[in-house]
Amino acid sequence: MNGFGGMHGGAVGAIAERVAIACARTVVGKDRELFLGDLSISYLSAAPLNAEVMVHGSVVRSGRSITVVATEFKLKDSDKLVYISRATLYHTPAASL
Template identity: 70%
Template sequence: MASLSPSTFNKAVSSTPFSVKPAFINFFGGFHGGAIASIAEAVLVATARTVVVEDKELFLGELSISYLSSAPKNVV
């Protein structure tokens, strides 16, 4: 996966732009759902770490995503 750099990173709030590259495009020409879920989980963990101390275990439970439409490639 690509490296993610948050543009907004405060206590319990973060924003991370990501450019949809051809490697993340599915058969139908949209952003692959698995890539979206992986990015969402990485951002969730980083955001949760702003309110949970580093030496404490972190478990997010379940991640559920409803896909309303896909992002076309080369969009940020």
């Protein structure tokens, strides 16, 4: 919780990253490592204390070396959009030393 009684921005960022990685894993093989290159978050409104938040992620684009994932955070009771994020993940083959 932040000083204004809403969901802390760092928590939003951590959740957005984990959801983006999980979404990217649906299209990127397990033999490739994923690295977060960019994460942007728009804080549209606050999620109040004890509110249930639904998170939905989807792959926007996946190519040979990058995958872009969009994530939406909505309040469960009102379906109000509170945060949106976009993550760019780089994937490379695992090194064989």
